[in-house]
Amino acid sequence: MRSTTVLAGLATVLAPLASAHTVLTTVFVNDKNQGDGTGVRMPMDGNIANAPVINMNSDDMICGRDGLKKVNYAIPATAGSKMTFEFRTYVDGSRPGFIDESHQGPISVYAKAVSDFDQSPGGSGWFKIWHDGYDESTKKWAVQKVIDTNGLLSISLPTGMPTGAYLLRTEVIAMQNVTTKADGNWYCEPQFYVNCAQVYVQGSSSGPLSIPTDKETSIPGHVHPSDKGLNFNMYDMKGLLPYQIPGPVPFRPTTSSSGSNAKAALTTPTNFSGAVPDNCLLKNANWCGFEVPDYTNEDGCWASADNCWAQSKKCFESAPPSGIKGCKIWEQEKCQALANSCDAKQFTGPPNKGKRWGDVTEQSSVQVPGVMKGADLVDDPVDTTSNEKANNNVVSIPAATATTFITTSSAASKPVTTVPSIAITTTTAAVAIPTETAAQNTLIRCGRGDKNQRRAMHINRHKRADF
Numbered sequence: 001m002r003s004t005t006v007l008a009g010l011a012t013v014l015a016p017l018a019s020a021h022t023v024l025t026t027v028f029v030n031d032k033n034q035g036d037g038t039g040v041r042m043p044m045d046g047n048i049a050n051a052p053v054i055n056m057n058s059d060d061m062i063c064g065r066d067g068l069k070k071v072n073y074a075i076p077a078t079a080g081s082k083m084t085f086e087f088r089t090y091v092d093g094s095r096p097g098f099i100d101e102s103h104q105g106p107i108s109v110y111a112k113a114v115s116d117f118d119q120s121p122g123g124s125g126w127f128k129i130w131h132d133g134y135d136e137s138t139k140k141w142a143v144q145k146v147i148d149t150n151g152l153l154s155i156s157l158p159t160g161m162p163t164g165a166y167l168l169r170t171e172v173i174a175m176q177n178v179t180t181k182a183d184g185n186w187y188c189e190p191q192f193y194v195n196c197a198q199v200y201v202q203g204s205s206s207g208p209l210s211i212p213t214d215k216e217t218s219i220p221g222h223v224h225p226s227d228k229g230l231n232f233n234m235y236d237m238k239g240l241l242p243y244q245i246p247g248p249v250p251f252r253p254t255t256s257s258s259g260s261n262a263k264a265a266l267t268t269p270t271n272f273s274g275a276v277p278d279n280c281l282l283k284n285a286n287w288c289g290f291e292v293p294d295y296t297n298e299d300g301c302w303a304s305a306d307n308c309w310a311q312s313k314k315c316f317e318s319a320p321p322s323g324i325k326g327c328k329i330w331e332q333e334k335c336q337a338l339a340n341s342c343d344a345k346q347f348t349g350p351p352n353k354g355k356r357w358g359d360v361t362e363q364s365s366v367q368v369p370g371v372m373k374g375a376d377l378v379d380d381p382v383d384t385t386s387n388e389k390a391n392n393n394v395v396s397i398p399a400a401t402a403t404t405f406i407t408t409s410s411a412a413s414k415p416v417t418t419v420p421s422i423a424i425t426t427t428t429a430a431v432a433i434p435t436e437t438a439a440q441n442t443l444i445r446c447g448r449g450d451k452n453q454r455r456a457m458h459i460n461r462h463k464r465a466d467f
């Protein structure tokens with residue numbers, strides 16, 4: 001039976017108890033739970049869904065494993081919204097927990113405007129909207145702060161984000177394997193936990209968004225093994241602080257006061273490519289169950305039951321490791337109930353026509369934390385009224401193209417839209433990137449850091465065992 005098979009697959013998620021990693025599963029907008037997996041590009045293999053990315057040049061660095069493929073739905077938000085990201089060790093939420101206490105480190109959130117969610121997410125156009133590293137006043141890493149809030153990180157979207165489709169990319173970096181090994185050499189194997197959420201933002205302008213070149217970056221390539229913040233000895237910080245968070249300085253496009261008034265009037269978008277359809281009776285991650293055809297005879301009854309089971313099958317097959325709770329309800333309460341009514345010779349239906357379950361994972365009671373302050377976040381005023389791009393020291397991200405609602409079934413007939421090219425007006429300095437082989441599975445040697453770091457490493461040389 002389908003559900004048994006899928007359950008058996010999910011059970012393996014619980015196996016790697018010792019490796020208490022993490023993955024982004026759920027997004028909240030202004031405290032409203034969007035449902036487990038909805039709009040989230042989650043690795044589909046439950047066995048490694050919460051495993052880190054190690055190779056900094058890998059395409060997995062962009063949006064995580066399986067992160068290059070879009071998911072059916074996107075999350076609507078308005079510029080300035082409170083966005084909360086839920087991370088879990090147990091991907092299906094069967095047990096609480098964000099990440100193992102040993103996995104301390106910084107957290108960043110990046111954004112990229114895309115013409116639509118089919119656009120390849122890699123390459124230029126990324127900017128960081130939030131980050132937090134090591135807080136010297138509280139002596140807490142960003143990871144610890146999110147452990148303290150049960151795996152929920154709340155930030156605010158910049159108010160000056162123009163209307164359009166965005167990928168929001170969360171990056172948790174665990175630094176416990178950046179240390180001196182038994183051979184006396186300095187190694188670094190920071191663990192990157194990266195995932196993307198598809199978000200459609202209603203802003204007070206239509207863009208384009210101009211990102212200062214020093215705040216714009218390419219992924220992969222935004223971090224390097226030689227970065228100071230990736231060569232940091234978290235076991236002996238003396239002389240190494242302040243901690244330097246990897247990646248660019250955040251860019252927080254912020255509207256003027258008149259723009260803030262406009263912001264107050266912003267309404268959550270409903271008609272965009274990737275919106276959850278109005279006639280969705282039950283949602284599980286990025287799958288929706290729709291009403292079956294009306295019928296007035298026995299054949300029609302069984303045809304509609306088949307229609308329901310076929311939808312159910314798709315639900316189980318497409319469910320990410322965050323779970324199949326909704327699929328099981330659809331299977332039992334919709335399909336089985338329908339088949340029972342056919343058995344009972346009630347050949348006019350369907351029963352309970354139009355009944356809505358919504359997303360059963362949205363109903364779980366979760367304490368959503370307030371917006372976390374982050375480190376060194378400053379507003380970047382943007383003029384949202386002018387289309388003039390006099391400053392050539394910026395990267396122009398194309399304005400959102402007109403979008404229409406696309407269902408999975410109609411995706412094949414979707415008109416081809418051309419992706420506007422992104423004009424980058426300055427060149428970035430060439431940076432030496434280690435080869436693929438050097439950065440693969442095993443611990444890799446990083447840049448050796450500065451004098452203070454080398455000293456701290458020396459002190460630590462014989463204190464550290466393998467991790």
Ligand SMILES: [Cu+2]
Pocket residue numbers: 019020021052103174191
């Ligand atoms: Cu780990």
